[in-house]
Amino acid sequence: MTLGAYTSALLVMKMGWPTWAALGAATAAAAVLSLLVGYPFVRLKGIYFALITAFLAEVIRLIAEQWRTVTGGSLGISNIPPPDPIVIPGLLHISFVSKVEFYYLILVLVLVTLLILYGFEHSRIGVTWFSISESDFLAESIGVNTAKFKVLAFCIGSLFAGLAGGLYSQYNSVITPSSFGFVYAVYTVIYMIVGGARRFSGPIIGAVILTFVPESARILKGYQPYIFAVVVILIIAFMPEGLVSLPERFIKIIRERRGHA
Amino acid sequence: MLEIKGLSKYFGGLAAVNEFDLNINKGELVGLIGPNGAGKTTTFNLVTGFLRPTRGKIMLEGNDIVGRKPHSVAEKGMVRTFQATSIFRNFTVLQNIVAASHLNPKVVFWEAALHTSSSRKQDEHILSQSLEIIRFMGLEGVKDTPAKSLPHGHKRILGIAIALAAEPKLLLLDEPLSGMNAEEVSETVGLIKRIWQRGITILLIEHNMRATMSLCQRIVVLNFGKKIAEGSPEEIKRNSEVIRAYLGTSKYAT
Numbered sequence: 001m002t003l004g005a006y007t008s009a010l011l012v013m014k015m016g017w018p019t020w021a022a023l024g025a026a027t028a029a030a031a032v033l034s035l036l037v038g039y040p041f042v043r044l045k046g047i048y049f050a051l052i053t054a055f056l057a058e059v060i061r062l063i064a065e066q067w068r069t070v071t072g073g074s075l076g077i078s079n080i081p082p083p084d085p086i087v088i089p090g091l092l093h094i095s096f097v098s099k100v101e102f103y104y105l106i107l108v109l110v111l112v113t114l115l116i117l118y119g120f121e122h123s124r125i126g127v128t129w130f131s132i133s134e135s136d137f138l139a140e141s142i143g144v145n146t147a148k149f150k151v152l153a154f155c156i157g158s159l160f161a162g163l164a165g166g167l168y169s170q171y172n173s174v175i176t177p178s179s180f181g182f183v184y185a186v187y188t189v190i191y192m193i194v195g196g197a198r199r200f201s202g203p204i205i206g207a208v209i210l211t212f213v214p215e216s217a218r219i220l221k222g223y224q225p226y227i228f229a230v231v232v233i234l235i236i237a238f239m240p241e242g243l244v245s246l247p248e249r250f251i252k253i254i255r256e257r258r259g260h261a
Numbered sequence: 262m263l264e265i266k267g268l269s270k271y272f273g274g275l276a277a278v279n280e281f282d283l284n285i286n287k288g289e290l291v292g293l294i295g296p297n298g299a300g301k302t303t304t305f306n307l308v309t310g311f312l313r314p315t316r317g318k319i320m321l322e323g324n325d326i327v328g329r330k331p332h333s334v335a336e337k338g339m340v341r342t343f344q345a346t347s348i349f350r351n352f353t354v355l356q357n358i359v360a361a362s363h364l365n366p367k368v369v370f371w372e373a374a375l376h377t378s379s380s381r382k383q384d385e386h387i388l389s390q391s392l393e394i395i396r397f398m399g400l401e402g403v404k405d406t407p408a409k410s411l412p413h414g415h416k417r418i419l420g421i422a423i424a425l426a427a428e429p430k431l432l433l434l435d436e437p438l439s440g441m442n443a444e445e446v447s448e449t450v451g452l453i454k455r456i457w458q459r460g461i462t463i464l465l466i467e468h469n470m471r472a473t474m475s476l477c478q479r480i481v482v483l484n485f486g487k488k489i490a491e492g493s494p495e496e497i498k499r500n501s502e503v504i505r506a507y508l509g510t511s512k513y514a515t
Contacts, residue, residue: 124363124384131360134349141309141343142361142427143335198351 004165030162038151076176196242268317292477
């Protein structure tokens with residue numbers, strides 16, 4: 001995300017690129033980086049892979065902080081313009097200045113993203129990804145180029161992160177190296193786990209609910225992170241499959257009750 | 262079909278496999294036996310690309326396959342099973358086989374992503390082929406059971422079925438009978454025979470001597486990474502070196 005945010009912001013501010021092209025470049029930059037580091041990274045598994053991607057994010061943050069002549073150091077870049085209005089003369093004029101307008105832009109992009117990801121997951125590539133997550137050496141033994149499919153998954157994830165970073169910079173108009181820190185990366189993983197990593201809807205539910213929980217506890221201000229942590233720990237402890245498994249659990253409990261009655 | 266020459270693998274100073282030679286002809290069913298730690302599974306790992314040999318040549322149908330990744334060895338037609346039960350646990354039996362046959366053919370990336378009609382046709386073909394394998398392996402009764410809740414014997418058979426779905430020419434079975442009860446053993450022995458009768462060449466690692474002797478025409482014995490004997494089951498049974506390897510020697514023995 002940091003890479004996407006800086007790529008698009010710098011292209012617009014210093015090179016005078018149109019904002020939409022810069023968003024595309026942000027997406028591409030993240031995808032290219034993921035391909036470059038992908039093959040060495042996927043030699044690592046599980047937690048080690050997670051750690052090295054977190055380190056990569058940290059490296060990019062440090063570059064953003066230290067390469068002052070380009071990135072503005074820890075002050076970051078400000079006055080990033082919002083996306084150019086979409087104009088079809090005489091028919092349409094959509095600008096993206098207000099928050100509401102931006103909301104609809106993001107909504108559309110999120111829906112498109114979800115559609116694309118859903119398509120992948122329900123294609124043969126999705127089946128292959130599931131088998132690799134079940135047992136990568138078994139998948140490898142029957143002819144799956146597991147490294148290739150892992151890099152592909154990594155690349156697709158990075159690509160959308162790059163887009164998100166670019167959009168964020170144009171929405172917020174200011175980015176600093178700490179806009180998306182390590183904590184932010186951890187949060188996205190927590191969204192996924194809380195929602196349920198094994199289902200398509202899991203991460204979506206996780207992200208929505210975990211955004212609402214701290215918001216609704218806003219009066220408690222300084223205690224927000226604590227409440228957040230308690231909710232997360234409870235969910236992980238009692239619902240290891242995430243919130244998506246909740247309806248099934250209820251149905252099971254009700255069935256059992258009826259069975260005993 | 263498979264030609265192994267001077268295959269060696271050192272782990273540090275230990276020679277797990279040492280100057281091992283083996284030829285397997287098309288249509289053979291060869292047994293690979295030896296005491297625990299003799300290097301049988303290491304040999305499988307070397308041959309299928311899961312480990313890189315220190316030295317030696319491995320030729321599959323005339324092509325050198327040393328240094329190839331396991332998936333590319335599998336694509337060339339050599340598929341192995343694992344000693345530890347290896348299945349896609351959270352898939353049903355049918356999903357296991359469908360997934361396995363999905364993985365093997367040359368998937369056209371964009372066709373798969375876009376659900377084109379030719380990919381749909383291929384899907385139907387894969388489904389009917391998978392059902393055929395399930396029937397052949399005698400798993401119809403548990404077709405929709407999640408793999409993790411199968412009894413042990415069925416799990417092992419499913420492991421072989423997954424390998425079959427990858428359409429091997431040469432199948433390497435690593436202790437397919439381990440942990441099975443007598444009834445399951447005799448069933449699986451029959452199954453292995455039927456797979457072989459389908460024209461698939463088989464190399465079998467197995468500790469169950471009676472089963473190995475009854476299945477294989479030729480048996481290779483490995484001890485401390487070295488081939489100590491090779492021959493028909495009858496020859497192997499009488500071979501003094503083999504008996505010594507299995508029973509051990511003692512300086513007090515006469």
